[in-house]
Amino acid sequence: MDTEKVIEKLKERFGSDIIEINTRNNKRSVVTIHPGSLLKVAEYMYKEAGLRFIIASAIHTKRGFEIHYHFSYDEIGLVLNIHVILNSENPKIESLSNMFNASNWIEREMHELFGINFLNHPNQEKLISEGNWAEGVYPYRKEFK
């Protein structure tokens, strides 16, 4: 299967959940979806399509909190980024950690550094600054100096 087919399949299956697809080349693609559709898209990617979860990157921009969930299709070397935009006030999204363990730590880290809430996370404790960082201060937000 090549990158085009992977994207076609995604479109076919989740047409109404997808906002935008930006394919840079045959190895890299960013698929922007509605935050509410994350669970079913991730479930398809992990369980049916057999993609490997690499990591997630959060970034605080003018549009709000953006998260890129990076998945790898190792057979064809494709990095598929599932992109969601959360609003700046009270950012929250469903956790993927009940589906696979690989996202457990990175969600805790994003919660800690950006203040994004991961709903139904099994253990949303601090990962790196337990006991030595102020509550409610998020160092990776843009307003933090």
Added chain:
Amino acid sequence: MRNNMTKKFFIPIGPYHPLQEEPELFKLYCEGEIVKDIKWETGYNHRGIEKLAESKTYDQVFFLVERVCGICSTSHPFAFANAVEEICNVEITDRAKYIRSIIGELERIHSHLLWVGLAGHFLGYNTVFMWAWKYREPILDLFEIITGNRNSYAMFKVGGVRRDIENSKIETIKKVLDECRRKTNLLTGAVMDDPVIHARTKGVGTLTKQDIIDYAAVGPTARASGVAIDVRKDDPYAAYPLVNWKVITSDTGDVFAKAEVRLLEMFESISIIEQCLDKLKTEKEGDIAVKVKEIPEGIGTGRAEAPRGEVFHCVFSDGSNSPARHKIRAPSYVNIATFKKSCIGQSISDATISLAAVDPCYCCTERLAAVYSAGSGEKLYNARELIELSADRTAKLRNTQKI
């Protein structure tokens, strides 16, 4: 000791050493000698490198990310270069590709030799430790010849490499590699044919294919469980698609399989370097970099296969001269989490080698703190005693097998 069999023990392993790349504390909860649960704490020496990268220019970030890890200090600049070059759509020269791969593979050899040595030490084979580290020295000397540094080589930049490998140095490098192949052969034979090492490592710290998929583990940890993923093959970069080599895998997923994968990978690395050196002769000397004027707006996802697995860098550029956001995922981040699967149910004396098997930074496993009884708070073992416990077990096995 009989009473202790029913008590629960808490064993801290860690927490940190400022020199290690990933400071961490493992808390082993044991009943008698068996590990029942494991918890992990980190952040003791969090340096905020991702945030710091946002205040550096692209050229400066190379020096910053080189300091993420001391042992595999070229894999982060490698992934970062791949990410930035993806944003600006740059194709580097073939000579730069070969030099990048040579540096990457030399690093894999010295890192794997370091692992073999320490694994030997944890099992009570200090001779293996000394041999392996002795054989590692000429590789570090090679780095000094090529880059001027034994560590933190400062070779990478956007669009190529900073220094050339002059053709006159090629024969010297080849001679060292010949010697390295002979010594690796010797070491592989010594490790693979030893019945006591078999007894200590086979069936210990096993990870199944499903565990690997669930935890998204990478590198030799994944390949030892039959998951044949290797970024060099799957998403080829630098000179890897231009030379012949194969991905080494094993099926059993135990400590032995992980050692086997690493040892055999070293031969592949030597072969890759030799092929790259031959191809260097056909390329024009000094043609090592292309000029990159500016980094446009965009997202770059760069990957590189470090000795421990896939390093992943995601760079968000807003068109300025520094990254708007820089996400770094080192392989140990996903590999360490598999301890929950590999250590639970093992005895304490097997815990050290199970923890070491995924090749986390060694300072953490070296700094085994102490064993406390959860009930009385009484200290039972200290770091040295835990390693001795493991060495004793090997000695006993050696006696029973009459070797």
